[in-house]
């Protein structure tokens with residue numbers, strides 16, 4: 001059994017009523033994760049997505065969660081206060097059933113990392129740029145069972161395997177390794 | 185690699201159905217930045233001035249600004265240009281919302297239309313894939329409705345759609361282009377779009393926009409955001425509520441309309457109702473507004489909330505911003521705001537300008553009352569104030585009966601109607617309807633802006649400098665103490681010296697030279713915004729904005745890698761200002777046209793006004809008829825324009841105004 005460990009639980013409280021739909025959260029998330037940092041902007045790469053239907057007054061910022069290779073057996077649909085939200089409207093998964101949370105060119109899954117590269121004590125960027133306080137950051141300490149952190153690369157590879165099959169990926173990896181071998 | 189801009193325009197020939205992606209010359213960005221600047225350059229280069237605004241060769245341009253699609257807050261303006269069918273001059277109109285950044289992400293700085301489509305079409309720009317699609321099923325549909333249908337049929341909820349309604353299809357001169365919570369309303373560009381056979385342009389983009397110096401850039405953006413937050417927490421004291429904050433006038437937020445209803449004019453911009461506002465009206469208006477307003481909303485990447493989702497029971501939902509809740513209400517002399525929200529819904533779907541259109545209707549009813557228009561013109565028109573306006577709005581956008589004449593705006597309608605109707609079209613400059621505002625004492629700064637503005641719309645020219653003096657020295661000191669935006673100390677001194685009465689008050693103070701300086705500064709900021717695609721609400725329009733002449737050069741440099749300082753940016757502004765003036769000069773604009781409505785101020789000062797214009801022209805390097813001189817143009821790398829004006833004999837003309845002193 002895994003060991004118990006103290007862990008900081010990071011929460012972003014989302015207050016839908018306060019959101020003005022500006023998409024600043026998408027902008028800054030994509031710019032922060034650009035390489036080098038802030039060298040480009042593209043909300044399609046952001047790890048938070050505004051689900052917006054202005055005429056239906058639907059404004060839901062959703063954070064990218066885990067990658068999943070298969071979609072759920074069924075779909076959910078919420079009606080709150082008489083307002084019907086999109087199918088899977090609140091779901092965070094990067095899932096084959098939809099485009100959200102995938103890199104626009106490669107289709108690789110995106111996941112919110114809570115801006116882990118930021119210096120200690122700084123709030124995640126989407127929170128910093130949301131001047132309307134629709135996104136509120138909270139931290140608390142909890143005892144949890146430690147889990148193994150899966151690396152981004154591994155998640156990416158897993159999704160490629162799901163898409164193209166194990167053999168093909170291994171094949172290509174081998175070929176690329178050959179090509180990029182440093183000259184002897 | 186290009187930074188800030190994408191380096192590509194989309195050229196669409198509607199006659200031939202041809203679409204081309206064309207690389208642009210980076211030199212043009214250095215000379216004109218982008219947006220309005222490069223639009224003007226293309227307009228000058230591509231069409232001879234004699235061209236009719238509806239001629240197929242007129243390019244209708246939908247441009248982003250240089251900063252759109254970068255994380256710079258509020259950089260979301262779409263700048264639309266063509267020739268205005270109403271003024272016959274260059275027409276440019278801006279809209280906020282989400283369209284321009286989306287276009288950038290699709291990989292283009294501008295979409296340039298030429299020719300005319302034989303059938304009604306819409307354009308679908310999805311990154312590299314661009315389609316001209318049949319829109320016959322959208323004919324007659326509302327602008328908001330159209331956007332929804334298109335997103336649905338493309339199965340692309342994230343597409344941004346700019347569309348016209350019935351007014352644009354019917355070439356109504358006040359037709360707007362609507363896009364979500366925003367619209368490009370002024371000067372009839374919706375009519376040009378309709379004339380070209382374009383019902384809508386839908387765009388979706390998922391590409392990167394690059395920043396040259398990321399670390400510097402993001403720091404500047406963070407400063408801008410911090411300052412917005414500071415300003416939101418610290419409204420400017422000692423000025424009217426609507427002037428205290430950032431953004432466009434916060435008409436969706438505020439329910440207290442005492443100031444507007446008692447100071448702006450009712451009807452055909454004539455009647456002031458000084459005791460309109462009372463407790464009963466206040467309660468009713470608050471109830472109405474809070475009831476229909478579902479949410480306050482913003483444009484792309486902006487923390488402000490200038491717009492709102494409006495849902496009136498029984499009508500389809502739409503979005504609104506700024507002032508249109510009041511323009512119809514007041515033009516129609518209706519005392520219930522409920523009417524304003526209802527008729528604005530219909531007007532938004534039709535796609536018409538919320539300033540000009542109500543004035544046109546009030547003008548028509550005045551003509552009827554005066555017996556210049558007759559009962560026959562209004563056959564079938566209901567007699568109640570609300571019903572009348574709905575009825576006439578329907579006629580105008582359909583160009584039915586008297587509506588056909590009125591659809592060209594008050595200037596052209598009055599000319600056609602004759603019989604003294606011209607006196608009723610009293611609120612125009614350069615053939616275009618102005619705010620329904622009539623004042624007492626001439627303000628020299630406003631006189632110059634009204635007279636000379638190429639935008640022909642005061643809200644797109646003013647800003648930065650207070651509209652009236654502060655009462656006490658303490659208030660003046662307080663105002664200038666943190667006025668970091670002022671380009672020069674001399675502006676602070678003017679604020680300190682400016683009084684309500686006596687020698688240092690309107691109309692002789694600010695002095696002629698001071699007024700010219702102030703106007704130049706205000707204009708400069710608008711021209712820069714319109715080239716960068718930054719919302720005036722965060723820059724040129726309000727007092728103490730986050731963007732100003734001191735941080736703009738740094739922001740542009742960090743974005744593009746250009747090496748720009750304040751002098752360099754001022755040079756670009758002067759270039760764009762003179763280029764647009766030259767376009768209009770070539771279209772016939774002269775000093776004689778630079779004339780605010782006779783009744784705008786009760787007290788006029790013809791001699792002073794002449795001096796103001798003289799000094800303004802001189803400062804700009806223009807001759808006494810408002811035409812940029814050869815030397816001025818050459819110093820701005822616009823020698824080719826000087827040559828053209830010379831060839832046309834424009835420099836040898838008789839002055840348009842015979843001066844009293846001459």
Ligand code: SF4
Nearest residue numbers: 019020022023025130
């Ligand atoms: S930044 Fe805040 S207000 Fe803006 S869209 Fe995101 S959550 Fe909404």
Ligand code: SF4
Nearest residue numbers: 029112114115124126
């Ligand atoms: S916390 Fe960071 S990574 Fe997650 S969505 Fe916000 S900005 Fe993006």
Ligand code: SF4
Nearest residue numbers: 431483486490719721
């Ligand atoms: S200040 Fe207002 S109008 Fe301007 S971008 Fe922001 S929300 Fe839009």
